[in-house]
Amino acid sequence: MECVVQGIIETQHVEALEILLQGLCGVHRKSLKIHELCLKSGPNLGTSPSEVRLLCDLEQSEPAWRVRHVGGAMRGAGAEQISVNVRTMVESKVSNNVLRLFYALGYKLDHEQLRVGFSFNFQRGAQMTVTVSSVNKMLRLHATDEAVPITPGIQLVEVTAPATSENYSKVAAAMSSFCEYLAPLLHLSKPGVSTGVVPTAAAAAASLMSDGGGTTL
């Protein structure tokens, strides 16, 4: 399982966000370049349609592949009350012929994208990862060199943390409180709940840029 929230930020404020995250997390950013292929089951395969994501980390010297399955978000009164999504997520490292395997099994490529940006991984009440990336589409199949932004000028911010059925409310609370620190720059919410950019972003970014993140927002 994992807890997750998402938000968007204008590219012009990303540098300020990076300064803020650097200050909050106390770790260095990691560059991120991930080719993501979303596959869906063919029409007759499976009791119900299924979807799986193949992620290829292009930052490594040798491309490293993972298979990710994201389940539905937890529902019910308890889930309504917390401000993050709690969902099942399983990820498995695999060899580089994984796309061939899934094609052979009857899965089809639904879409692919390239995420370019950076991430911070840190411990703050829970082990959290913040990724800030521009999402790009490929003009030709698998042509990651020719990717163009899907939403120019806007980047996606995602905060995730591994959780279990025992500790998810504690993890969700830690994540919510972390998100408060980012609030002047961006608003983070459950995936699918669009909240847009925040009006205070420009002022907050200007303040961060002028003093390198030393001021408490």
Place this chain on the structure above:
Amino acid sequence: MPVKWVLHWQPNAGTTVNSQILTEVSQCAESINGIKGGRWKATLNFYRPMLKEQVNPVEFPRDFLGISLQEQPSKYYFVIRGQRIVLEADSNIQSIMEKLQSYKSRVALNFEGFQYQIGDFQLRVGKVVPVHSESLRGIVMEMDYLPISSWEKSHQIMAEFYDIWQEALQKRSLPGHFARMEPNFGEYGLGDQYTLPHTAVQYASIMLQMIATAQSVRN
């Protein structure tokens, strides 16, 4: 890692495998000064597509296997022999397969037995049994030559040891022999340096051979 040959018991025409043969084979390993070591185990799953309606099944692989090996329990191997694919994955890929609900493990087999050390060689002799049953479906043997990891370079010494083994076994006049398959590893994208995916491919090959033998006996 050391090269390994995976062999399976090929019963003579008209005979079937039984536990007496397994006992004799184990005794044979000891008779050539094999030092009995610990237990070993591998597991193999046959996956079948879960189809919504009656569709042409040739669209989907009929020989999709999942294999876990004692050497690396944190890994899992998928083999589709028809398309010469072997995939290495973290063992939690099995939980992804369960969640996808597109393929289901129909049959699971255990390969289990004892290992024997004979100088630089290691033999593993084991029974093939369904996971929830004790009915013997076959006998399998792994033969390792520990000092060499090149498939090509080890070929001669492996072949010589295989001959010695066959000779020792012949004295017992058992109704069959250990047959070997030599898959074309290159077709799977595997090189000369031996790796666990090589072992997975060998298991897939002998498994399909064992099924073919069982079917020909039945017909």
